[in-house]
Amino acid sequence: MEVESLLIDDRCGKHVVADPGQTVGCISNEGSSSGMAQLKRLEGWSQPENKKVDPDKLNGRLEYIEEMLQKVKEEERLYIACGSPDCSSAYVIVDSQCSDPHDKLLHIDEKLQCEIPLQEPVPLLAPSLSESHLNQSGSVGECSHPPDELVAGGSPSSITTKPDFSRLKGEICLDNLSIKELHETFKATFGRETTVKDKQWLKRRISMGLTNSCDVSTTSFIIKGNKFVKKGNEEGCNGIYGSFAKDPPIVNQKGLPTCHVGQLDYHKVVPERRLENHNLDDNSGSDDHQKEQRAAKRVRKPTKRYIEELSEVESKESNERLLNLAKNSGHDGLISPKSHVRLVRHVSSGGRTVITRLDSLGGSGIQVPCVSRVRRSRPRKNFMALLKFNPSSMGMAAALVEKALDDHGFPPDDGNENRVLKASSTPEHVHHQFVGVPEKDKQFSVMSVVGLGNNTDLKCMNSNEDSDDNVVTVPTSKGGIRRKHHRAWTLSEVMKLVEGVSRYGAGRWSEIKRLAFASYSYRTSVDLKDKWRNLLKASFAQTPPDTGMNSRKNTGAMPIPTPILLKVRELAEMQAQVPPNLSLTKVAGSARKIVHEKQTGFL
DNA sequence: GTTAGGG
DNA sequence: CCCTAAC
Numbered sequence: 001m002e003v004e005s006l007l008i009d010d011r012c013g014k015h016v017v018a019d020p021g022q023t024v025g026c027i028s029n030e031g032s033s034s035g036m037a038q039l040k041r042l043e044g045w046s047q048p049e050n051k052k053v054d055p056d057k058l059n060g061r062l063e064y065i066e067e068m069l070q071k072v073k074e075e076e077r078l079y080i081a082c083g084s085p086d087c088s089s090a091y092v093i094v095d096s097q098c099s100d101p102h103d104k105l106l107h108i109d110e111k112l113q114c115e116i117p118l119q120e121p122v123p124l125l126a127p128s129l130s131e132s133h134l135n136q137s138g139s140v141g142e143c144s145h146p147p148d149e150l151v152a153g154g155s156p157s158s159i160t161t162k163p164d165f166s167r168l169k170g171e172i173c174l175d176n177l178s179i180k181e182l183h184e185t186f187k188a189t190f191g192r193e194t195t196v197k198d199k200q201w202l203k204r205r206i207s208m209g210l211t212n213s214c215d216v217s218t219t220s221f222i223i224k225g226n227k228f229v230k231k232g233n234e235e236g237c238n239g240i241y242g243s244f245a246k247d248p249p250i251v252n253q254k255g256l257p258t259c260h261v262g263q264l265d266y267h268k269v270v271p272e273r274r275l276e277n278h279n280l281d282d283n284s285g286s287d288d289h290q291k292e293q294r295a296a297k298r299v300r301k302p303t304k305r306y307i308e309e310l311s312e313v314e315s316k317e318s319n320e321r322l323l324n325l326a327k328n329s330g331h332d333g334l335i336s337p338k339s340h341v342r343l344v345r346h347v348s349s350g351g352r353t354v355i356t357r358l359d360s361l362g363g364s365g366i367q368v369p370c371v372s373r374v375r376r377s378r379p380r381k382n383f384m385a386l387l388k389f390n391p392s393s394m395g396m397a398a399a400l401v402e403k404a405l406d407d408h409g410f411p412p413d414d415g416n417e418n419r420v421l422k423a424s425s426t427p428e429h430v431h432h433q434f435v436g437v438p439e440k441d442k443q444f445s446v447m448s449v450v451g452l453g454n455n456t457d458l459k460c461m462n463s464n465e466d467s468d469d470n471v472v473t474v475p476t477s478k479g480g481i482r483r484k485h486h487r488a489w490t491l492s493e494v495m496k497l498v499e500g501v502s503r504y505g506a507g508r509w510s511e512i513k514r515l516a517f518a519s520y521s522y523r524t525s526v527d528l529k530d531k532w533r534n535l536l537k538a539s540f541a542q543t544p545p546d547t548g549m550n551s552r553k554n555t556g557a558m559p560i561p562t563p564i565l566l567k568v569r570e571l572a573e574m575q576a577q578v579p580p581n582l583s584l585t586k587v588a589g590s591a592r593k594i595v596h597e598k599q600t601g602f603l
Numbered sequence: 604g605t606t607a608g609g610g
Numbered sequence: 611c612c613c614t615a616a617c
Contacts, residue, residue: 486611510605529606530611 174203182206487522489531491561497528498535498564502571506532536572539565 177185182202186194189209196202489497500512509525509532517523538560 507606527611
């Protein structure tokens with residue numbers, strides 16, 4: 001029982017473990033010797049960015065580590081004192097539990113370590129710790145190491161200094177602070193710099209740091225000396241760890257501190273934060289520039305599909321199952337599961353990610369599109385359509401035609417696409433072979449069944465709009481290909497859009513759609529938005545070599561007249577939509593230009 | 604339901 | 611143009 005509680009306890013701390021800056025916190029609440037293991041591991045980490053550390057800070061850090069080691073020793077003693085014969089095995093279990101995610105997350109954590117606030121719950125927890133181990137003083141186990149051994153040769157795990165709350169004085173309302181001030185506050189709170197420019201993020205972090213909790217509801221604080229008082233409620237919180245008063249450590253019967261409520265909450269948040277940071281700092285190997293730009297953008301967490309596909313890579317089974325499903329063609333021996341993964345992730349010519357693999361089906365050597373996991377939305381829809389309707393060609397064709405017409409609406413202009421043809425060649429032989437096939441695999445089944453049927457089917461699928469992924473392309477007059485659903489933007493549409501934006505403002509897409517594009521049923525507000533995005537890009541891209549005005553390296557698309565682009569840019573600048581990467585220099589230069597080129601009657 | 608942003 | 615998270 002004891003061991004179990006320790007394990008649970010440890011699990012709680014696991015997420016935090018990987019962050020070196022967090023070591024103090026995690027050891028103090030870890031209640032197991034795995035803290036030691038982590039510390040050791042920590043020592044092994046080579047820090048990628050070995051900035052110079054000022055000796056004072058270093059010393060402070062070393063003191064810090066020693067302090068931690070002290071705690072570790074105590075913990076160790078405690079742990080061993082529990083006397084359970086299972087102690088050693090428990091240790092192993094704990095360790096393996098930790099090491100697995102650790103390895104995977106290492107690279108993330110290196111970045112993460114500078115993003116998670118350095119918490120110092122120790123001072124509060126320490127009393128309960130020492131108190132409890134007073135009763136249970138046992139021998140120091142063989143696992144323990146003298147502090148020096150660990151400290152020696154160890155590089156400081158992060159360039160943090162101790163938080164300096166003295167820098168924070170009086171009343172702070174994070175909402176009113178500029179980024180710069182937030183940075184100051186951040187530094188004072190966590191003892192380190194940050195380059196993140198996202199106010200929300202900064203406020204949250206600081207708020208969490210100050211309250212030492214996940215509570216970010218308050219952004220106003222009153223700092224007195226080294227203590228903070230949450231504005232409004234809780235007048236008398238005593239100190240930066242005041243919030244602990246609300247969440248006292250839960251102590252089990254043995255007096256071992258376990259996760260306390262606040263920390264549980266905290267850990268709950270960690271995975272999310274990991275994603276968030278991963279997102280934010282991905283590719284952060286480069287420079288702060290990217291980071292800053294990203295921070296300004298809306299933060300997106302990875303999509304489910306992304307997560308799915310990521311995890312998918314790791315699960316060999318599914319691939320193997322795929323292999324089997326794909327018909328054991330005997331050639332599979334050539335492909336190891338691993339390389340197969342890579343093979344599978346292919347991008348089709350249509351630009352859409354279609355997972356295909358070359359397989360010799362019946363020696364035909366055709367490309368078989370397949371999906372290792374069910375795609376969302378459309379494919380399923382199509383499949384349902386296939387299933388739902390009786391495979392009598394009439395019903396099928398009718399349904400598809402209906403869909404096609406539905407999808408298109410009737411365009412005011414340029415409405416001469418041969419719609420009915422699209423639905424005419426329906427794979428009628430896709431009968432109910434897949435009845436009983438697990439839903440997950442249906443998509444694939446359709447593919448393979450069709451593919452196996454005969455090759456003409458496959459061709460047919462490729463030309464049939466409603467098959468596969470809708471990756472259907474038609475050749476354009478200019479030699480390129482374009483998706484069948486694509487409807488080129490006409491100049492008048494573009495102008496309407498520009499006008500709409502100038503009138504209602506970029507971002508009011510639905511409004512623009514409603515008011516300016518009411519008659520264009522096939523342009524959705526999203527389309528408008530997308531087009532505007534492209535216009536923006538174009539307008540800011542092609543300015544410099546403006547001399548020839550019609551510098552034409554076009555890819556077949558209708559070139560947008562320079563005047564329009566100029567107006568786009570003007571609007572963009574007015575509405576502060578200047579893409580961040582086409583940064584100041586360019587804009588500054590061109591802005592001057594615009595002054596001259598202006599007065600052409602726009603706006 | 605709309606918008607932003609990635610694909 | 612699609613998809614989907616964020617709003």
